[in-house]
Amino acid sequence: MLTLTLGGTVRDAAxxxxxxxxxxxxxxxxxxYDDLLGTATTDEDGRFEIDCAGPDFQEFLEAGPEVYLKVYGADRETLLHESDDSVGVDTGGPDGEFDVRVPHESLREHAPDREVRLVGKGGRPRxxxxxxxxxxxxxxxxxxxxxxxIAVDVDGERQFTSRVRADADGHVPATTVWPQMGLESDEGEPLTVEESRDQWAGREVEITVGVDDETPFERSFQFPDRFERPQVLSVDEAGRLANGFEVGTADAVVQGVNAPFEGEAQVYxxxxxxxWRPGDRIDPVTLADGSSAVTEIEVExxxxxxxxxxxxxxDPGAYDFVVRNVRYGYEDDEDPRLREDDLVTRAVTGLVVREEFQASKPILGGCTNKQPISGRKLHTSPYFRYGDTFQVGEDVWAALDPDGxxxxxxxxxxxxxxxxNKDGSEWSSDPSLTHISDLGGSSGVTVAKTQSQCINANAFELWPNASRTGEFDIVAxxxxxxxxxxxxxxxxxxxxPTDVIDGYVAPGFRVIEDPTTETSYSHAGTYEYDSGSVDVEDASGNEVTVAKKAVVYFPADAAGKTDPSQVSSGQSSYPVVVVAHGNSGYTNSYRGYDYLLEHLARNGFIAASYHMNPGMKGQDRAELAFEHLDELQADFGSTMxxxxxxxxxxxGGEAAAIVPRLNHQRGHGWNVEATVSLAPTDTYTTETIRSPWETPYLVVYGSLDGDVAGGYNSPMETGFALYDRAxxxxxxxxxxxxxxxxxxxxxxxxxxLDAGMxxxxxxxxxxxxxxMDAHKKVLTGYGTAFFRRHLRGESQFRGAFSGEWIPAAVEAADGGDVDLYVQYQDPAGEVVxxxxxxxxxxxxxxxxIGGTVDHAGTLPDDPTEDELYDVDDxxxxxxxxLLLEWDDASDELQFTVPSGHRDVTGYDAVSFRVTQKVGSPANPAGEQDLYVALEDGSGTVRQTxxxxxxxxxxxxxxxxxxxxxSAMNTVRVPLDAFVIKVPGPDAVDLTDVREVSFEFEREPTGxxxxxxxEFTD
Amino acid sequence: MFTDLIDYPIETDRIDYEVAHKLRDLDDTPHLLTRVKLTGTEFPHRALEPYVRVGDVESRFVDISDDGTVARAYFDQPLPEGGTIEFGYGAEPPRVRLRHGIRLKDLTPLDPDRLPDDTRFVDRFFDDDEPIVG
Structure with a gap:
């Protein structure tokens, strides 16, 4: 029987x-007589769905209904709106979808309220x-x-205005418009809290909010003559607000007023x-002398x-202060999680300790104010994180950190x-700012007062529901x-040097089709086959009999497709991906990648995961790939x-690296165009992707791998080895x-994780x-992007594999807590x-490259060049x-570039692989840092x-x-960084680069x- | 894996303990308890309730940290000097036993004058003539 689903949304037309x-x-x-097809009640988003059956509308000579809607109030009797015309719904095509716009005045009491609220801690109304x-x-x-x-007046005098933008739901999240009110005099001089209280007591603050041409909303309040609520502030020795200063110039002093407790307390x-929300972890930072930043105080x-x-x-950084009443003898007070009754510097950063101004710059001595601005709000701590890559439809937030x-x-x-986005030369020749039309053009620019010395209050929603792919820069x-x-x-x-930019040498942020989530086919068909058994031979010559079965997913136009003949007609044929699982006691291991296969199918691939017996080795697993490719070819014919x-x-990851070789050596005739090894073994230690069976290659491996953990052999037999040999x-x-x-x-x-205990x-x-969700996103994101790039020729994903960006869903996984590091090499690069x-x-x-390497006697010892596993276990x-160590800011290592190689204008970046040596006391806690410098023939040097x-x-x-x-990461420094116009160091002539050097003045030792x-694209 | 080959309780000196008096609010009233903190292995979160025994004295309750690396046992009775420390679950026999008995000399008592007025003292924690030990 024919069925129909009518769906849609009822909206306030205004x-x-x-x-x-x-x-x-x-x-x-x-x-x-008109037939009632069905009824429904709109959900919280205004959506409804009505299912109807053929007999409801199929009458003599009528194939499909002519639908119109009536909208009633919650009482189901008061008619609010009726659609003007009926709409023919084609029962042979997609079911009906309606967008019902009800005039605002017709909605009566149902109209969504336009509301403006003053809010405080935790978003509670104030x-x-x-x-x-x-x-x-x-x-x-x-x-x-x-x-x-938003306009703010005090005693009738305008203080400032700000402009904010609503998201797709007409909501503007809590946005700080005036941070730390009144802690400065009218002349902008900092005051003590007592001076502030006295100076501002009784003064009236009026907030006016105007939306389009409608009557503005107004709110007002008066500052009381005493503190009603507890506060914690960072102050100077005189008690004046001082929550930002250059490193080494001031102590971190905290002051509290109106605390709801007396006696002993601790400040973290x-x-x-x-x-900050109750339950968030409180981890005191470690100070330069190794002590923990915890102080006992007495509250009176x-x-x-x-x-x-x-x-x-x-140390330079941004900090908050948490103050906790400590009760003698109570262990609960040692709990390192924020409690409801703890005092904390909220809404505004407690303290920013800035780097020495010049040292904070990306270019030594240059005043380009390039710093991250784009990011995303998170539902969990730390609630905001800078990020560069966003999916279409995601909200892009901004937070200007005045540090720098x-x-x-x-x-x-x-x-x-x-x-x-403009590249360096484009910015140099055309510094004009044209706000994108998606955000209303220049009249839609957000205008705000930068928080004096603090960041938190500067966070705002920059681009709700980013609707267009592209690369963009942000300029304050x-x-x-x-x-x-x-x-x-x-x-x-x-x-x-005044304006701040997130961008210039690299895009400030990107809006992408996220390979992790985007699909181009509405459905994926699936089936399993079990075609008897097949014998394969392992590397020792042993014959293994294994059931020839697999699960297959393919692109489909509707749900419920289970036959290869039902593959979508959207394309005449599709590339194929086969997945080989690894060893396990489970006999259904091959079903563990269904999430990936379905996603690949909805991205236009035929994707299959095939079964293997427990105990099979890498070679046999590779052999089976060809059996299954033949099976799939027979099933799909010319559509594969x-x-x-x-x-x-x-x-199976090692097997994947063997497949191209077997394909070539045995003349199987398949065009293997992309190979991925996931947490692979390296049992054979000789398998490699290389000419004449070279293919684009991706290795994915986890630092907490409890199975292929390495560490017992030298060299370790992990994915790093397979990557290096390729x-x-x-x-x-x-x-x-x-x-x-x-x-x-x-x-x-x-x-x-369990067996490795x-x-x-x-x-x-x-x-x-x-x-597990994060694992799946990593594999889905990178796997899909890799196959789309190399099997479908979609070059827009290149940046994910050169380390320039991370798929948005991966970047946001686990609250932004997934850290990953990319190694990359393009064989077309110029190896120095x-x-x-x-x-x-x-x-x-x-x-x-034929040049010389020298440290001019600056390093404490000559570097050691050798197999890395021989110099570092x-x-x-x-x-x-090369293993090297430095112990002074003047230390450096120089690579000369001989003539014939000095024109690097054909490349995008200078790159190198680098790791901190595990266990070396010379390295700092956390990240290491250094400058990369280029020198040209005129002697111009620029350090980045x-x-x-x-x-x-x-x-x-x-x-x-x-x-x-000691796992290396590829560092890419865009060559644009060496040529952008800055007050200070001149641009380097990239047609005549004479020297690449590493200069170690960022950290005292390493x-x-x-x-x-190398120079690379 | 191979757990069927293990004889329980595992005797070990790789687990460390700390003993201290601590206040805990029970039924909204501060109680003075003896806390024995164990570290040095993983204490899995299980459906069965964990316990710690010192000699014949069993804990009133045990808290295991989120990451399973710390077990804090709270006793509302005095502990026997030299008592064997054991950890287990539910009604099961103990899984681990510390090779060396508890030394209560390691316990630093709290100053009774600084405790809240409504502190519930477990019997024999405070003896008129003896210092505060088990």
């Missing part, structure tokens, strides 16, 4: 916001505020993407986070002042432009340098292309901190693993040095490299900070030391291993 609780009736218009608290507003019921202007200085009459850290113990801008700009008005234009809205005007130009991708996991084609490796072995396979789950996995380590020559004590002095690599573009991360520490790895120094 705002476009969906209206809940309305009763919808659908009718089929007929000649005499009626008034104390001096020192931050004024925040929140909106509901606005037209989607509407711009709202912790890493800043945008929001609700007040306290304490020095938490002396100036010489403070001219201190004279703190408290100044800025206009935030989102512009189409300080215009005419005004402190109040009335006199501020933007000059519409990116002006160095000879365009093959192979993905293998564990022993050559003659583009290759990438994604090393995922916290990823295990088994969680990529939904059947295996925690097998390695006491052997490879230590107490508490399982809890550190990233979630790869340290593969015959090793002698002085061989390091000659580079692969924690190296998982099978490659030669690695940490501005990439990371030299701290090795992932395993419970059992032997599994902690011990690293490097490899693959």
């Amino acid at each position: 705002t476009g916001v969906g209206v809940s609780g309305l009763f919808v009736k659908a009718y089929d218009e007929d000649l005499v 009626e008034d505020y104390d001096v020192g608290e931050s004024l925040a507003v929140e909106f509901d019921g606005l037209p989607p993407a509407a711009s709202a202007e 200085m912790v890493e800043r986070q945008v929001d 009459d609700g007040a306290f002042t304490a020095t938490v850290a002396a100036a010489d113990l403070l 801008i001219d201190p004279n700009l703190h408290g100044k008005m800025a206009a935030f432009y989102v512009v189409e 234009d300080f215009g005419n340098d005004a402190t109040d809205a009335a006199s501020f005007s933007s000059d519409g130009t990116y002006d160095m 292309e000879n365009n093959v991708g192979v993905l293998g996991h564990s022993r 050559t003659d084609e583009e290759k990438s490796m994604v090393f995922v901190y916290g990823a295990s072995h088994g969680r990529f396979n939904t059947v295996w789950g925690d097998v390695d 006491g052997f490879t996995i230590g107490p508490g380590e399982k809890a550190k693993a990233i979630s 040095d790869d340290f593969e020559e015959t090793h002698t004590p002085t061989s390091w002095q000659n580079s692969a 924690r190296s998982p690599h099978v490659t030669s490299g 900070k690695v940490s501005a573009f990439d990371a030299i991360p701290e090795p992932y520490e395993r419970y059992y030391d032997r599994f902690t790895k 011990e690293i291993e490097i490899d693959s120094v």
Whole structure:
């Protein structure tokens, strides 16, 4: 029997916001009597769905209904709206979808309220505020993407205006418009809290919110003459607000007023986070002398002042303060989680300790204000995280961290432009700012006062529901340098060094089709086959009989397709991906990748995962791939292309690396165009992807792998070895901190984390693993992007494999807590040095490019060039490299570039692989850093900070030391960074680069291993 | 894996303990309890309730940290000097036993004058003539 589903949304025509609780009736218009097709009630988003059966509308000669809708109130009797015309619904095509716009006045009491709220801590509504608290507003019921202007007056005098933008639901989340009110005089001078209270007591604050041309909303309150609520502030020695200063210039002093407890308390200085909620962890930072930033205080009459850290113990960073009443003898008070009654610097960062101004710049001596601005709000701690890649439809947030801008700009008005990305030369020749039309053009620019010395209050929703793919830069234009809205005007130009940019040498942020989530086919068909058995031979010559069965997914146009003949007609043929699982006691291991197969099918692939017996080796697993490719070819015929991708996991991962070789050597005739090894073994230690069977290659491996953990052999037999040996084609490796072995396979789950307990996995380590959801996103995101790139020719995903960006869903997984590091090599790059020559004590002095390597006597010892696993038993690599150590800021290592190689304009970046040496006391806690410098023939030198573009991360520490790895990451520094126009160092002539050098003045000491120094795309 | 070959309780000196008096609010009233904190292995979260025994004295309750690396046992009775420390679950025999008995000399008592007025003292924690030990 024919069925039909009529769906749609009922909206307020004025705002476009969906209206809940309305009763919808659908009718089929007929000649005499109209048929009631069905009814439904709108949900919280205004959506409804009505299922109807053929007899309801199929009458003589009528194939499909002519539908019109009636919308009633919640009483189901009061008619609010009737659609003007009936709409023919084609029963042969997609079911009907309706967008019902009800005039605002017709909705009566059902109309969504337009609401403006003053809010405080935790987003709770407020009626008034104390001096020192931050004024925040929140909106509901606005037209989607509407711009709202907020004006704040004090005693009738305009202080400033801000502009915010609603999201797709007409909501503006809590946005701070006036941080730490009243802690400055009218002249902008900082005050003590007592002075502030006295100066502002009784003064009236009026907030006016205008939306389009409608009557503005107004709220007002008066500052009381005493503190009503507790506050915690960072102050100077005189008690004046001082929550930002340059490192080494001041102590961290905290002051509290109106605390709700007396007696003993502790103050914890912790890493800043945008929001604090009960249950969040409190981890005191470690000061420069190794002590923990915890201070005991005595609270008297609700007040306290304490020095938490002396100036010489403070490292650059952003911090919050947590104050806890401590009761003698109570263990609960040691709980490192925020409690409801703890005091904390909320809404506004407690303290920002800034780097020395010049040292904070990406370019040494240059005043380009390039810093991250784009990011996303998180539902869990730390509630905001900078990010560069967003999915279409995701909300892009912005937060300007004043750390790094001219201190004279703190408290100044800025206009935030989102512009189409320009590269360095484009910015140099055209610094004009054109706000994208998606955000209303230049009239839609968000204007706000930058928080004086703090970041949290600067977070706002920059681009709700980002609707268009592309690369964009963000510029905070300080215009005419005004402190109040009335006199501020933007000059519409990116002006160095004043204005701040997220972008220039690399896009500020991207909006992408996220390969993790995007699909182009509405459905995936699936079936299983079991075609008897097949005999394959392993490397020792043993014959193995295995059932020839697999699960297959394919692109489909409707649900329920189970036959290859039902493959979508959207294309005439599709590339194919086969998946080889690894060894396990489970006999259904091959079903552990269904999530990936379905996603690949909905991205236009035929995807199959085939069964293998427990105990089979890598070679036999590879042999089986061809059996199944033949089977799939027979099933799909001409709709399956000879365009093959192979993905293998564990022993299957090694098998995947064997498939191209067998395909070539045995003349199977398949075009294997993409190979992925997931947490592979390296049992044979000789398999490799290379000419003449080279294919693009991707390795994915987790730092918490409890099965293929490495650490017992040298060289270690892990995915690093397979990656290093691969050559003659583009290759990438994604090393995922916290990823295990088994969680990529939904059947295996925690097998390695549990079985490895006491052997490879230590107490508490399982809890550190990233979630299974995160594992799936990593594999889905990178796997799909890899196959789309190499089997479908979609070049837009290249940046994911060169380490330029991370798929948005992966970046946001586990609350933004997934760290991963990418190695990348393009064989078309110009290798400066790869340290593969015959090793002698002085061989390091000659580079692969034919130049010289020298440290001019600056390093404490000559570097060592050798197989990395011979100089470092924690190296998982099978490659030669250079081990070096420095102990002074003047230390450096220089690579000369001989003539014939000096024109690097054809490349995009200078790159190298690098790792901190595990266990070396020379390395800092956390990331290492250094400058990369280029010198041209005229002697012009420019140094660029690695940490501005990439990371030299701290090795992932395993419970059992032997599994902690000195794992290299590829650092790419865009060559644009060496040519952009900055006040200060001149641009380097990229047609005549004479020297590449590493300069170690970022950290006082360090011990690293490097490899693959090259110019690359 | 191979757990069928293990004889329980596992005797070990790889597990560390700390003993201290601590206040805990029970029924909204501060109670003075003896806390024995165990570290050095993983204490899995299980459906069965964990317990710690010191000699013949069993804990009133045991808290295991989120990551399973710390077990805190709270006793509302005095502990026997030199008593064997054991850890287990439910009605099962103990899984692990510390090789060396508890030394209560390691316990630093709290100052009774600083405790809340409504503190419930477990019998014999405070003896008129003896210091505060088990």
